[in-house]
Amino acid sequence: MSEATPSTNLIDEISKLKAERNAVFLVHNYQSKEIQDLGDYVGDSLGLAYQAQSTDADVIVFLGVHFMAETAKILNPNKVVILPDADAGCSLEQACPAPDLEAFLKENEAKNYYVIAYINCSAGVKTLADVIVTSGNAIKIVNKAPKDRPILFVPDQNLGAWVIEQTGREMDLWAGSCYVHVEFTKDSIQKIKNEYPEALVVAHPECTQAVRLLADEVCSTEKMIDFCKNAASDDVIVVTESGMLNRLRKEVPGKNLIPGPTDKCSCADCRYMKMNTLEKLYLCLKNLSPRVEMSPETIEKAKAPMLRMLEQSK
Numbered sequence: 163m164s165e166a167t168p169s170t171n172l173i174d175e176i177s178k179l180k181a182e183r184n185a186v187f188l189v190h191n192y193q194s195k196e197i198q199d200l201g202d203y204v205g206d207s208l209g210l211a212y213q214a215q216s217t218d219a220d221v222i223v224f225l226g227v228h229f230m231a232e233t234a235k236i237l238n239p240n241k242v243v244i245l246p247d248a249d250a251g252c253s254l255e256q257a258c259p260a261p262d263l264e265a266f267l268k269e270n271e272a273k274n275y276y277v278i279a280y281i282n283c284s285a286g287v288k289t290l291a292d293v294i295v296t297s298g299n300a301i302k303i304v305n306k307a308p309k310d311r312p313i314l315f316v317p318d319q320n321l322g323a324w325v326i327e328q329t330g331r332e333m334d335l336w337a338g339s340c341y342v343h344v345e346f347t348k349d350s351i352q353k354i355k356n357e358y359p360e361a362l363v364v365a366h367p368e369c370t371q372a373v374r375l376l377a378d379e380v381c382s383t384e385k386m387i388d389f390c391k392n393a394a395s396d397d398v399i400v401v402t403e404s405g406m407l408n409r410l411r412k413e414v415p416g417k418n419l420i421p422g423p424t425d426k427c428s429c430a431d432c433r434y435m436k437m438n439t440l441e442k443l444y445l446c447l448k449n450l451s452p453r454v455e456m457s458p459e460t461i462e463k464a465k466a467p468m469l470r471m472l473e474q475s476k
C-alpha cells in the first residue's frame with residue numbers, strides 16, 4: 163500500500179497492523195466518527211488516564227491531542243506511546259509554558275502555593291504541580307486540597323472560575339483559556355435556546371461564565387452522556403466541541419442533540435483534535451512514530467501529581 167494514498171482497505175490495514183503491534187486505541191470524545199468507531203475505549207481525559215494506566219497492550223495509540231498522549235506515557239513509561247500527528251496541540255497547554263510557571267512560582271515563593279494543574283498542560287507544567295485535575299474530578303480534588311495553603315489553579319481560568327463557584331474555595335487563576343470553548347457566547351447560545359424553547363442545555367466548564375449561566379448542567383464530556391440520556395426534554399443543546407456529538411448520537415439515539423453554535427458557525431471544531439485522520443493513524447502504526455518521549459526525570463516528577471489525582475478521584 164502506498165504511504166500517501168488512502169485505500170478502500172485502509173480500515174482493514176489499520177486493524178491488521180494494530181493486531182501485529184498489540185496496540186490499543188485510546189480515543190477522546192472529540193475525535194471524528196470514523197476514528198471513534200475504531201476505538202477500544204472512547205472517553206474523556208479522566209477515563210483515558212485510567213485506561214492508559216491499566217492497559218496491557220505493548221503500544222498505546224493516542225487519538226486525541228499531544229498532552230493526552232504525554233499523560234499516557236507518564237503513566238506507562240515502559241510502553242511505546244504514539245499519536246498520529248505530533249502537532250496536535252492545545253491552546254490551554256500553550257497558554258502556560260513551564261518556564262513561565264516556574265518563574266511565577268519563584269517570584270511568589272513566599273506564598274507557598276498549592277499548585278493544581280488542569281490535565282490540559284504540558285509534562286513540564288505537571289512536574290511543577292502538586293496535583294492534576296480533569297474537568298471530571300476537579301471539584302472533588304479541590305475540595306481535598308490543604309486548607310492552610312493558597313491555591314494556584316493553572317492554566318484554565320474558566321474551568322477554575324467554575325470550580326470556585328462550585329466549591330467556595332478561593333483560588334488564584336492562571337489566565338489561560340480554550341480557544342474553542344470561549345467562542346460560544348451568551349448571544350449565540352441564547353439564540354439557539356430561542357429556536358428550541360423546550361431544550362435543555364449542557365455545557366463544558368471551559369465555557370465562559372456568561373455561557374455557563376445559560377446551561378442546565380455544566381460537566382465533563384463523559385458526564386454529558388448521562389445528562390443527555392436522563393434529560394427530561396427530547397431536545398438537548400450540547401455546548402462543547404463538535405466531536406462530542408458523534409459519541410452522543412451513538413449512545414443516546416433517541417434524543418435530538420443540537421450542537422451549540424458560536425457567533426460565526428453552527429458548531430465549534432478544535433483544529434488540533436481534528437488533525438488526526440485514518441491515513442495518519444495508519445502511518446503512525448506502521449512507523450511507530452511520532453512517538454512520545456520524555457526524560458526519566460520529567461516522567462518521575464510528573465507522575466507524582468498524576469497518581470495523586472487518580473488516587474483522590476476514586
Ligand code: 13P
Pocket residue numbers: 191205206207208282296297298340366368381382383384403
Ligand atoms: P474532557 O476531559 O471533559 O473530555 O475535556 C477535555 C478537553 O480537552 C476539553 O476541551
Ligand code: SF4
Pocket residue numbers: 227251252253254255282340341342343368403432433434435
Ligand atoms: Fe485544548 Fe480546547 Fe482543543 Fe480541548 S478543545 S484540546 S482544551 S484547544
